[in-house]
Amino acid sequence: MLRLTLLGADSQTGSSLCAKCPHSAAGCCVAPPPLTLTDLARILKHDGREWLLAELASKRLEPSARGLSIRRTKARVSGERGAPRLTKCVFHGVTGCTIEHTRRSVTCNMYICESALTEDKAESAVAGDIRDAHARIMSDQVRLGERLIEAMSKAYPEGPPYDAAFFDWLVFTYEQALITETVPPLSPS
Numbered sequence: 001m002l003r004l005t006l007l008g009a010d011s012q013t014g015s016s017l018c019a020k021c022p023h024s025a026a027g028c029c030v031a032p033p034p035l036t037l038t039d040l041a042r043i044l045k046h047d048g049r050e051w052l053l054a055e056l057a058s059k060r061l062e063p064s065a066r067g068l069s070i071r072r073t074k075a076r077v078s079g080e081r082g083a084p085r086l087t088k089c090v091f092h093g094v095t096g097c098t099i100e101h102t103r104r105s106v107t108c109n110m111y112i113c114e115s116a117l118t119e120d121k122a123e124s125a126v127a128g129d130i131r132d133a134h135a136r137i138m139s140d141q142v143r144l145g146e147r148l149i150e151a152m153s154k155a156y157p158e159g160p161p162y163d164a165a166f167f168d169w170l171v172f173t174y175e176q177a178l179i180t181e182t183v184p185p186l187s188p189s
């Protein structure tokens with residue numbers, strides 16, 4: 001069964017196939033996508049500044065070229081005794097993702113593989129809606145992200161420090177960019 005919840009940049013998809021993923025015991029979470037500048041701004045809009053700073057301090061999040069990367073770690077794939085260990089996202093627990101969807105990237109919230117999209121032919125209409133929503137939302141995110149990168153390279157030519165002041169600058173710049181964009185608004189935090 002497929003699920004699509006449309007909430008602008010906070011939209012989410014889901015598939016019942018993910019609980020028994022045919023590709024990996026930890027599903028897509030073996031390869032966590034980075035948190036881009038737009039992801040970070042969205043998290044900040046959801047009161048995530050202290051969470052981001054704490055995750056940076058604990059090195060579960062680490063600065064990368066255009067955002068933060070999520071550390072991978074080797075851990076058990078399920079709570080069963082003797083379950084195999086797998087290298088996967090540090091936020092992946094024995095029953096799936098351990099963080100709120102407001103702390104995840106848009107990619108984590110929206111991505112569904114072709115196996116899941118095509119598993120049930122009766123749900124092809126929902127699959128089509130998911131494809132459309134994914135393309136539209138990702139395109140908005142990329143366009144907005146390019147504006148943030150441009151502004152960041154001017155404001156922080158040496159690279160961003162990813163500290164509290166930078167996060168305040170980022171959320172302000174994101175809000176300014178949204179005013180002149182047609183990007184759908186965030187859901188209320």
Ligand code: SF4
Binds near residue numbers: 021
């Ligand atoms: S989207 Fe596909 S690859 Fe990812 S967890 Fe679900 S079934 Fe597995």
Ligand code: SF4
Binds near residue numbers: 070099105108
């Ligand atoms: S943040 Fe959550 S959904 Fe995204 S890769 Fe990590 S465990 Fe998976």
